[in-house]
Amino acid sequence: MRAAPAPRLVVAVAVGGALGALARWGVGEAFPTGAEAFPWATFAVNVVGSFALALLPAFALVRRSRTVAVALGPGVLGGFTTLSAYSEQARALLDADRVGVAALYLVGTLAACLLAVSVGSRLAGPEPPGAVE
């Protein structure tokens, strides 16, 4: 087990996480999806957030400051994206016998996020491993 992060970093993640979650909530309010429809809002949030996390090391400020890096990465983007809503939406779709939509959602989100990450990290260029998580 590794050491606990510095309190300054934990606070940065709390502030960033609150902002990211607010943005996710705003997107959900702006584009509500029915319980049995493909959850487009969460899909878009997770793809955009994954892309942005992969792209972060491209910014000099993120490379220079660990505080800025964690405020934006695990903070804003961690709070923005969600895996719990993804699980719950898929569970609800399966419960409603929308097996095809559930499968498409589960696999489609993963595929789109991985594609977004590979584009983002290519744009960001090479980085020392573990710089941003």
Added chain:
Amino acid sequence: MTALLVALGAAVGAPLRFVLATRLDGRLPWGTFAVNVAGSFLLGLLSAASLSSDGLALLGVGFCGGFTTYSAFSVQTHDLGRRRGSAYAAATIVVSLGACALGFWLGA
């Protein structure tokens, strides 16, 4: 009001994830894995319990949403490479979905 509850929930969930991930993520991201599974379980439980909309905003959208993360999950999957990345992604998705269903079943 709802916005405040969402922000408040995430202001607790996100740093909790950060601490767990920092301590437990190693060669394999066990911390992030555990967080995503636990958060999915809790959201399943909360979805089955008939919470008020304020309760759902605070604990569901805020806490669980801020606690779990898809962005770190997809970057980790990418960085782990084809073989270990596939195993990590499949394990996260299957176990999280199962945990969510279990939570929903227990909460109903």
